[in-house]
Amino acid sequence: MLDIANAAKPVEVSRLKLSDTYQPHWTAWDTKTQRIVVTSSMTPGAPVERLYLLKLDPVAGALTLDNTFRDSDGKIGFGFADRQWPHGWTGSGLPHGAVFSR
Amino acid sequence: MRRVLFILVLLFCVIAVASHLQDQKPAPGHYLFVWCGDAGRKGNDFLAVVDADPSSPSYGHLLTSLATDQQTMRVHHTEYTMPASGMLFANDHDAGRTFIFDLRDPLHPKVVTSFTDLAGYMHPHSYLRLPNGHVLATFQHAHHGATEEPVGMTGGLVEIDDHGTVIRSASNADPAFAGALLTPYSLVVLPELDRVVSTNSSMHIDEIFAGVTYQVWRLSDLKLLKTAYFDVGENRYAQISPEEPRLAPDGSIFVQTLGCGLERITGVNTDEPKSKLAYTFPGNWCGVPTIVGHYLVQSAAASTV
Numbered sequence: 001m002l003d004i005a006n007a008a009k010p011v012e013v014s015r016l017k018l019s020d021t022y023q024p025h026w027t028a029w030d031t032k033t034q035r036i037v038v039t040s041s042m043t044p045g046a047p048v049e050r051l052y053l054l055k056l057d058p059v060a061g062a063l064t065l066d067n068t069f070r071d072s073d074g075k076i077g078f079g080f081a082d083r084q085w086p087h088g089w090t091g092s093g094l095p096h097g098a099v100f101s102r
Numbered sequence: 103m104r105r106v107l108f109i110l111v112l113l114f115c116v117i118a119v120a121s122h123l124q125d126q127k128p129a130p131g132h133y134l135f136v137w138c139g140d141a142g143r144k145g146n147d148f149l150a151v152v153d154a155d156p157s158s159p160s161y162g163h164l165l166t167s168l169a170t171d172q173q174t175m176r177v178h179h180t181e182y183t184m185p186a187s188g189m190l191f192a193n194d195h196d197a198g199r200t201f202i203f204d205l206r207d208p209l210h211p212k213v214v215t216s217f218t219d220l221a222g223y224m225h226p227h228s229y230l231r232l233p234n235g236h237v238l239a240t241f242q243h244a245h246h247g248a249t250e251e252p253v254g255m256t257g258g259l260v261e262i263d264d265h266g267t268v269i270r271s272a273s274n275a276d277p278a279f280a281g282a283l284l285t286p287y288s289l290v291v292l293p294e295l296d297r298v299v300s301t302n303s304s305m306h307i308d309e310i311f312a313g314v315t316y317q318v319w320r321l322s323d324l325k326l327l328k329t330a331y332f333d334v335g336e337n338r339y340a341q342i343s344p345e346e347p348r349l350a351p352d353g354s355i356f357v358q359t360l361g362c363g364l365e366r367i368t369g370v371n372t373d374e375p376k377s378k379l380a381y382t383f384p385g386n387w388c389g390v391p392t393i394v395g396h397y398l399v400q401s402a403a404a405s406t407v
Contacts, residue, residue: 001397001398001399001400001407002364002381002397002398002400003396003397004350004351004356004393004396004397004398005351005396007350007351007352007354007356007366007380008366008378008380009380010364010380010381010398012381013397015407016407018407023387023403024389024401024402024403024407025389025390025401025403026389026390026401027389027390027391027392027399027400027401027407028182028183028390028392029183029392029394029399030134030154032132033132033154033155033156035154035156036392036394036399036407037134038401038407039136041387041389041403048141051136051152053154053162054407056394056397056399058394058395058397061397063399063407066156068156068161068162069154069156069161069162070161070162071162071163071164072160072162072163072164077162078136078152078162078164080138080141083164085148085150085164085167085169086164086165086166086167087148087166087167087168087169088169089140089145089146089148089169091140091141091142091144091145092140092141092142093136093138093139093140093141093148093150094138094139094140094141094174094177095136095137095138095150095177096137096138096139096177096178096179096180097136097137097178097179097180097181097192098134098135098136098137098180099134099135099180099181099182099183099184099190100132100133100134100135100154100183100184101131101132101133101134101135101154101184101205101208102184102186102188
């Protein structure tokens, strides 16, 4: 994460590593809950990664994983792999864009 | 009898008004809409609705999902934030198809319509809202014959309403950049300046490193004002594949690149806008950034955010 208060000279203020293999791609901000959603880009053949929500601390300039955001499997984040979807399909979802309600 | 009829009509009116007021209430709860494809590319693209209310006992759980009739090719962009209308644009890029979802009732999402090519342009990529509520979308390619340029080298911008109807469009072909890859990727709308800034990057792997330009448009009539190269930094590659432009708090425009550069464009309301490589993140394949206040959050394939 960069501090761009001086836009001509951005300064890195923090860095969050989700795992050794996770390749974050899409990010979007939720003004209501002050969370950032992150989805992963997927290398063909690689396991389907989870979606995570991050908390942003504007004072410390830091991102942390929201470990209260847990799928029904109890694990942190939302899982797409091998599940039964409400619309009647079973399989692994591949996410890209993600948007919060207003 | 007349009295009974009067009372019945009055009762009907009261119920109708109450029902209307109930319809206008914002939906309770808070939700995350995730645009998904089938990882195996055999099933169809779908929209998943996840509980995003931290105070909810089912926070993080799947609530519902809605399938489209599009077999997954490459599920790609949605809008970056939920529009005021609750009508969300989302595409399967390789299919060249965009869906418009009605998400006003989050637990009962609907597909309003879908579209493919519009106004002579194909493969829509990114969607930004205009002050009038319409979408201004980048389309990567123009149909053959639509411009003098070789097929696929140029595209355009198209203004679209929530029904998928074309309002207006404009080509991004620039004779001064003949032979350059000018495939619109994403854009930022600047109503106060009467400007739009768009980037040019290809979604095709063969040309993925060929995009090196941005374009400045006049918003009021979609006139292309300027095509310009991005600044080349010390490592000579951080400007390659410019993707997502974002408005910075100081009014300048930051552009993330696939080469993990962060370009800063200034002077977009002048005849000579300029870009300067402001930062370089580690690695390559940087993704979609988000600006929150005076912070810029950048996803980097080197496993960091």
